[in-house]
Amino acid sequence: MIDRLTLRDTLILGAGALAATGLAGKAARAAIPTADVPPPKQEPEKGATLRVLRPSKFVDPDETIFRANTKAFTEATGIPVRVDFVGWEDLRPQTAVTANTGAGPDIVLGWPNDPHLYSDKLVSMTELAEYLGKKYGGWYFLPEKYGKKWGTNDWIALPMGGSTGPTVYRTSWVKEAGYDTIPADLDKFLDLCRKLKKNGHPAGFSLGNAVGDANGYANWLLWAHNSYLVDEKGNVAINRKETIDALKYAKELYPNLIPGVLSWNDASNNKAYAAEEIGLTFNGVSVYYVLKNDPKTARIAADTDHAPQPFGHAGKTPASALILNAMLFKHSKYPNAAKEYLRFMMEQEQYDKWLTGCLGYWAQPLKAYAKSAVWTSDPKLAIYRDGCGNEFWEGYKGPINAAAGSVTANYVLVHMFAAVSSGQAEPEDAVREAERLAKRYYKS
Amino acid sequence: MDATASWTYQRPTQTALGRFFDNRAVLVFFCMLPAAGLLLIFLTYPLGLGFWLAFTDTQIGRSGEWVGLENFQSILHDRVFLNTVWWTTFYTVVATVGKFALGLWLALLLNENLPFKSLLRAIILLPFIVPTVLSAIAFWFLYDPQFSIISYLLVDVLHWRDTYIDFLGNPWSARWSLIAANIWRGIPFVAITLLAGLQTISPSLYEAALLDGASSWQRFRRITVPLLMPILAVVLTFSVLFTFTDFQLVYAITRGGPIDSTHLMATLAFQRAIPGGQIGEGSAIAVAMIPFLIFATLFSYFALARRKWQQGEGND
Numbered sequence: 001m002i003d004r005l006t007l008r009d010t011l012i013l014g015a016g017a018l019a020a021t022g023l024a025g026k027a028a029r030a031a032i033p034t035a036d037v038p039p040p041k042q043e044p045e046k047g048a049t050l051r052v053l054r055p056s057k058f059v060d061p062d063e064t065i066f067r068a069n070t071k072a073f074t075e076a077t078g079i080p081v082r083v084d085f086v087g088w089e090d091l092r093p094q095t096a097v098t099a100n101t102g103a104g105p106d107i108v109l110g111w112p113n114d115p116h117l118y119s120d121k122l123v124s125m126t127e128l129a130e131y132l133g134k135k136y137g138g139w140y141f142l143p144e145k146y147g148k149k150w151g152t153n154d155w156i157a158l159p160m161g162g163s164t165g166p167t168v169y170r171t172s173w174v175k176e177a178g179y180d181t182i183p184a185d186l187d188k189f190l191d192l193c194r195k196l197k198k199n200g201h202p203a204g205f206s207l208g209n210a211v212g213d214a215n216g217y218a219n220w221l222l223w224a225h226n227s228y229l230v231d232e233k234g235n236v237a238i239n240r241k242e243t244i245d246a247l248k249y250a251k252e253l254y255p256n257l258i259p260g261v262l263s264w265n266d267a268s269n270n271k272a273y274a275a276e277e278i279g280l281t282f283n284g285v286s287v288y289y290v291l292k293n294d295p296k297t298a299r300i301a302a303d304t305d306h307a308p309q310p311f312g313h314a315g316k317t318p319a320s321a322l323i324l325n326a327m328l329f330k331h332s333k334y335p336n337a338a339k340e341y342l343r344f345m346m347e348q349e350q351y352d353k354w355l356t357g358c359l360g361y362w363a364q365p366l367k368a369y370a371k372s373a374v375w376t377s378d379p380k381l382a383i384y385r386d387g388c389g390n391e392f393w394e395g396y397k398g399p400i401n402a403a404a405g406s407v408t409a410n411y412v413l414v415h416m417f418a419a420v421s422s423g424q425a426e427p428e429d430a431v432r433e434a435e436r437l438a439k440r441y442y443k444s
Numbered sequence: 445m446d447a448t449a450s451w452t453y454q455r456p457t458q459t460a461l462g463r464f465f466d467n468r469a470v471l472v473f474f475c476m477l478p479a480a481g482l483l484l485i486f487l488t489y490p491l492g493l494g495f496w497l498a499f500t501d502t503q504i505g506r507s508g509e510w511v512g513l514e515n516f517q518s519i520l521h522d523r524v525f526l527n528t529v530w531w532t533t534f535y536t537v538v539a540t541v542g543k544f545a546l547g548l549w550l551a552l553l554l555n556e557n558l559p560f561k562s563l564l565r566a567i568i569l570l571p572f573i574v575p576t577v578l579s580a581i582a583f584w585f586l587y588d589p590q591f592s593i594i595s596y597l598l599v600d601v602l603h604w605r606d607t608y609i610d611f612l613g614n615p616w617s618a619r620w621s622l623i624a625a626n627i628w629r630g631i632p633f634v635a636i637t638l639l640a641g642l643q644t645i646s647p648s649l650y651e652a653a654l655l656d657g658a659s660s661w662q663r664f665r666r667i668t669v670p671l672l673m674p675i676l677a678v679v680l681t682f683s684v685l686f687t688f689t690d691f692q693l694v695y696a697i698t699r700g701g702p703i704d705s706t707h708l709m710a711t712l713a714f715q716r717a718i719p720g721g722q723i724g725e726g727s728a729i730a731v732a733m734i735p736f737l738i739f740a741t742l743f744s745y746f747a748l749a750r751r752k753w754q755q756g757e758g759n760d
Contacts, residue, residue, distance in 0.1 A: 093718050096504040117504065117721075208612075209699035211719070260589020262702040263612030268590075277590050402503055402721050409719035415703045422614065424703065433523075440518065441722070 032348040033368050037135045039343060040127045048337035049080045053094060054109035055324070056085040059289050061357030069350040076344070079337050089211075098329060106332035107342065112146045112323040112393075115157035116400045119149050122156045123328040123335050125342075129155035132346055136366035140388035143365035146323045150399045158328075158342050161355075161362025162321035164387030165216045165282045167307045170300075173201040173279040182280075182307035186224060189310040190253055193280070197256040201279030204257055204272050206264035207418040209411055212322070213266050216282055218413035220319055221246045223392050224312025229407065229438060230398035236442050238413075239435045247420040247427035254421035262418055276300065282309060285384050289359050306383040320394060321387045324362055363387040403441040412437045497727035504721040515728035525729065528707045533736070535623060535708065536687045542627040543683060544676075547634025552668075554635065555642045565636070572632035580696035583625040587611035587697065612698050615705035622706055625693055630686070634679055641675035642668070681744040688737060709733045 052070070057063035063085060070081050084105070086094055092111060098104040099118040108114075115122060129147060133139050139147070143159035167182050174182070177195035193203045206213040222228065227242035258278050261268075269281040274291060281287075291301035308317045328338045344350060346366070355364055356374040360381050364370065365388050375385045395404025407413065416434035419425035425433070464470055498515055502508030519525040554565055571579060586592055588611075595608035612618045645668065653663050691710040694700065700707035700715060707715070709729055717726020 089719065092504070092721075096721075100507070117506070207702075209701035258590070259608065260610050260613045262614065263587075263589060263610070263618065263698065265699065268588075272590050275590065402506075406720040406722055409721065410715060411701075411704075418703050422702070424615075437524075440522070441720075 031371050031373055032352060033137065033371055034135050034348065035137075037131055040131050040339075042128075042336040042339045042343075044077060044079055044337035044340050045334045048334035050082070050107065050332075050334060050338055050341055051105040052081060052083045052107045052109070052341075053091070053098070053105040054083065054085060055088050055091050058284070058286050059358055059361050062354075062361060065354045065357040069345055069354060070341075072350065073341055073344045077337075077340065079334075079341070081341060095327075102329070102331040104331075106329060106334065106338045108327050108329070109160060109324050110157075110327055111405075112325055113395075113400045113402070113405050115146075115325050115327050116150065117402050117405075118327065118329075119156045121330055123330055123332070123339075125155040125158045125326075125328065125339075126153070128339050128343055129158055132158075132343070132366060135368075136346075136348075137368035138366070140365055140367060140386070141391050142321050142323055142388045142393060145393055146325055146400060147365075150401070156327075157325040158346070159365040159388075160324045160326050160342075160346065161365060162323045162388040163284050163362055164319060164321045164384060164390065165213065165284050165309075166317075166319070166383050166387075167280065167309055168273065168283045168287050169280040169305060169307065170201065170303050171305045172303050173199065176201075182310060184308075184311040186249060186310055186312045190249070190256070193253060193256040196279050201276075202256060202258040203280035204261055204264070204269050204278035205282060206266070206269060207254075207261045207414060207421060208264045208268075209414070210264055210266040210268070211408065211411075213264070213269060213282070214411065214414040214418075215408050216319065218417050219392065219396075220282065220309050221250050221417055222413060223318030223396065224310060224314050225249065226313045228397050229404075229413065230395060230442060232397050234395075234398040234401070234403070234442060236435055236438045238416075238438060239431050243431050244427045247417065247430060250417045250421050251423075251427075262422055274300065285359050285361050285381065288380065289361070305380055308383060317390050318392060319390050320392045320396070321363070321390050323365070323388070360384045398442075403438075406441040407438055410437065410441075494727050494730055497723055498731040499728075500724050502723040502727075504718070504723060508724055511724070515724050516732070519725065519728055519732065524704050524707070525712065525732075527704065528709055528712045528729075529732070529736075531619065531706065532688060532708045532733075535619070535626070535690075536684060536740075539623050539626040539630065539687050540680070540683050542623065543630040543634050543687075544680070546627065547631045548638055550631060550635040551638035551642055552664075554639050565639070568635055569632050571629050572636075576629065576692040577696055579629055580625070580693045583621075583628075583693075584697045587621050589613060613702060615702060618698055618702060618706050622694060622697060625697065626687060626690065629693065630683060633686075634683060637675060637679045638672065641672045645671045677744055681741055684740045684744060685737060688740060689733065 054066070057066075067083060070083055074080055091108075092114065094104075095108050095110045095114050095118075098108060099121050102121075125147070129139070139159070140162075142162055147155050147157050147159045149156045169182060173196060174180075174192065176199055177192055179188075179192050183189050183192060196202055205217040207217065208214055222243065225242045225246035227238070227240060227246055229236065229238050231237040258272065269278065269283055270287050270290070272278045273281055273283070273287050274297060288301055288304055288306070291297040291304065309319050312318060326342055328335060328342070332338050345354075348369075351364070351369065352372050352374075355362070355369060355372050356377070359378070360374050361384075363384050363386070364372070370385055375382055393400060394408055395401065398404065412434050416430045419430045419433075420427050458466070465474075497508070499510060499512060500508035501511045501514070550568065554561070554568065558564060586594055589608060592608065592611065594611075595605075598605045599608060610617065611621045649667050649671075650663055653667060658666070689710055690708055691714065694706055694708050694711050695714070698706045700711050704712075709732065713726045713729035713733075715726075716729060717723045720726070
């Protein structure tokens with residue numbers, strides 16, 4: 001708890017300091033503190049039209065406001081923009097086809113590590129990203145990590161938001177178990193889960209083939225024990241004592257979870273939480289959003305609160321964020337128009353509406369937006385505000401590359417924890433198996 | 445030029461082009477071309493590309509180089525793949541046996557004179573008509589660890605159990621759940637095709653057998669089974685192929701979980717190739733299905749379609 005307050009306070013102080021510098025140049029009307037920086041000169045080409053591909057909505061305003069902002073761009077510039085929404089699982093293959101064939105949409109709002117697979121096919125975003133960074137108080141940690149080509153200062157993508165999955169819990173049930181808040185300490189967290197289970201409101205974390213939730217849980221277990229998949233150079237380093245500790249902890253935690261988590265998919269914890277079957281899980285803002293907006297379940301939302309995942313030994317939130325990374329492909333005939341479109345979407349007049357409408361589902365990558373009204377509109381949302389400031393990423397501590405994505409997609413870590421939790425493997429065997437599988441992808 | 449030449453009635457001499465097109469072989473070639481083109485573009489090319497990719501180290505976003513058999517060597521040392529091969533075979537065998545036993549039984553029932561016969565036959569087809577993904581999602585709800593209606597009935601209504609059934613949470617129950625779903629979905633195809641086969645059997649054969657005092661088992665064994673064999677062989681071939689290459693049921697219900705225990709070769713190939721980005725390895729897994737499919741086809745086609753099997757003659 002102490003750790004958590006300090007971290008949060010530092011971030012708030014940081015934002016405040018930035019706000020102070022920013023406010024000088026901008027009228028007090030705007031809640032978003034900005035610095036007076038001239039936008040990059042990118043005159044849209046004559047007769048430009050744009051096609052944008054992005055993942056489908058998780059909450060309704062994500063689509064409606066995004067479309068409205070796009071329409072405002074067309075009205076302001078006369079450039080028609082077509083936005084296509086595709087299912088989350090189809091986005092990666094479609095990005096690949098676009099990249100490999102050099103045809104299709106100009107801009108893809110893709111998954112975090114995709115720009116790193118196609119970096120030579122992308123238009124540099126450095127100028128635009130630096131402008132936005134200067135104007136809006138700088139970029140958070142993860143957008144910078146995912147936006148820049150590994151080990152350089154060249155922006156290959158423009159991060160537009162990040163989604164995190166902190167602890168979502170029922171305040172009254174956690175109180176009933178004897179805790180006022182979610183303990184950062186792992187032993188106390190285990191104790192909390194044990195008591196929740198005893199009281200009939202167990203915690204639930206997916207250990208099934210759920211790309212988002214299960215990988216989030218596995219990464220939390222790993223990182224909270226100060227372990228990691230690969231070292232800084234990208235050598236597989238999972239076979240270490242800390243991983244064994246994490247596996248033993250997972251095994252102790254498992255019987256206190258609701259039965260059936262081995263087959264949970266990404267929607268299961270949302271359903272179980274809404275049905276009051278579980279009292280605690282890790283999830284994005286979507287659970288709370290849905291409960292809050294339905295009068296029948298508003299009661300549950302009122303009894304719901306959020307907290308960071310227990311820090312454990314990490315000393316900071318042991319979680320990453322799903323970064324929405326905009327890529328502009330070199331095959332685009334209108335790169336300036338496309339950059340102008342991205343700039344327009346990221347400017348406060350548009351961006352703040354989107355951020356607010358989604359209740360922060362895609363949290364801002366730019367620090368100044370921490371001042372957005374959405375984060376004070378409901379104190380329960382505050383935890384999502386600095387999600388992009390998390391300091392872990394897919395394939396931590398190694399470079400962001402295709403291998404890290406393959407490990408996630410093939411559930412290597414999830415299966416390691418699932419096998420030990422369910423008693424199908426000993427920690428030592430499971431970690432060797434995970435090492436073997438990870439090495440298959442990190443070989444080249 | 446001689447303008448006074450008398451005109452004689454004769455067929456204009458054929459141009460070279462005309463002769464060319466009158467050639468039977470050429471004509472056949474050109475008439476076949478559209479069909480062959482379709483096959484080449486939509487069947488041979490993807491298959492050939494899949495084959496080619498299996499021998500490269502292609503990844504999403506990076507074209508690969510020829511690596512020979514490396515992908516195959518790699519998957520042969522991968523326990524996940526070997527388990528998948530075993531489970532795919534098991535799934536195919538058990539589900540096919542189940543489908544045939546129940547499908548044949550259903551076909552025999554439907555062949556009797558029942559009230560509302562055509563209505564019943566229409567209902568039987570329902571599982572086959574519903575898109576696979578929809579039925580898979582329905583099964584996924586039936587098997588949900590928290591919201592399963594089966595668990596609800598057993599625990600909260602009938603009080604036969606204390607805990608909800610964890611259908612998909614451990615390897616074996618997940619496997620049997622998937623087999624049950626596959627059988628449910630496959631029965632109509634088998635039942636309706638076998639019913640068609642049954643109706644081609646002349647009733648006079650049964651009448652003659654009755655007059656000779658054959659029991660109902662003897663009639664089934666000596667008349668129904670042999671005469672049904674040819675269609676059985678065809679249906680079996682198709683059924684084995686469909687089951688072995690199944691994707692949607694498993695992908696929608698378990699995604700191959702828990703812990704990769706229910707991955708079929710098709711779902712594993714997809715997971716490795718598309719979400720995982722390792723197109724070469726995924727293709728190798730897909731190509732590895734081909735020998736199994738060829739074997740299954742040859743077996744059911746040649747073995748079961750043999751006349752002496754059908755007519756019960758001894759081997760010579």
